[in-house]
Amino acid sequence: MFWIGVGIALLGLLVSIAWHELGHLVPAKKFGVTVTQYMIGFGPTLYSRVRRGTEYGLKAIPLGGYIRMVGMYPAEGQLPGGDGTAAGPGPGDRAAALDAEIAAEAREYSASEVSPRHRAHTFSALPPGKRIVVMLGGPLANLVLAFVLLAVAYCAIGAPTTSTTIAGVAECVSASGAECTDQDAPSPAEQAGIEPGDTIVAWNGTEIEEWAELQTLIREGGDAPAVVTVDRDGGRVDLTVAPVVVERPVEGGGTAQVAVVGINPVLVLERMGPGELLTTFGDGLGRTFGMIVTLPARHRPRRVARVRRRT
Structure with missing residues (x-):
């Protein structure tokens, strides 16, 4: 292979x-x-x-x-x-x-x-x-090829996207982020009775359509108990979950207090429409040209201060 x-x-x-x-x-x-x-x-x-x-x-x-x-x-x-003839080099x-x-x-x-x-x-x-x-x-041929490949990947196959269906429930939420031990308490999701295969449809009465919406609601709610509504075998079930707040690394360095439930989503392939594809391709192209334009400034040599020696 x-x-x-x-x-x-x-x-x-x-x-x-x-x-x-x-x-x-x-x-x-x-x-x-x-x-x-x-x-x-x-x-x-x-x-x-x-x-x-x-x-x-x-x-x-x-x-x-x-x-x-x-x-x-x-x-x-x-x-x-x-x-x-062109201007020749200087002497030496x-x-x-x-x-x-x-x-x-x-x-x-x-x-x-x-x-x-x-x-x-x-x-x-x-x-x-x-x-x-x-x-x-x-270069223009390369752009055409890139657009065609993106169209096949995003419109025909689909891009990996997080769904609101639960793929797995953590056994615990370790404060250090390491593997669970006998001293760690069960995760809030496990205590609440959330199961793999459940689809979260609401959080504290707020309807959920995307995983990002659920993340925002969990983060804003902190460790306050919440009612989570799941679709299980075609029926709605209300469960009470109490998130825990732990310290986790964040982008850009450092750590922050984050509310955690102990669930992860199922990844699905979601196809893009032509308009969304054009927007995505245009954004990527704009960022690329922006990097090219700012590249000389990023690598500008530093000025070395001249120190005059007093005599």
């Missing part, structure tokens, strides 16, 4: 890589760019086939992929300044000089692939807008 899982994960990785590169390939072909290779993976070629001037293949190391477009690097005459800047030399060699090699009659079909000959479309094609 382990290797089956590895194989499925590898297949999914290859499919996602192929889809990403397809996002670059389709607009490049549409704009008339000569694409010589569409490869999934790196290293030695395991399989390839040439079709309409493009070699499609699979390589041995499935850790990425690429498409090879003729003229990916601008020729000397296309560089800023109009005379084929060896790293910048090495970068400039590598860039010049890359442009020279790229130019050697371009014959005069094919110069109009190069990537660097495209207008800036079309070049941006080609470069953004891969």
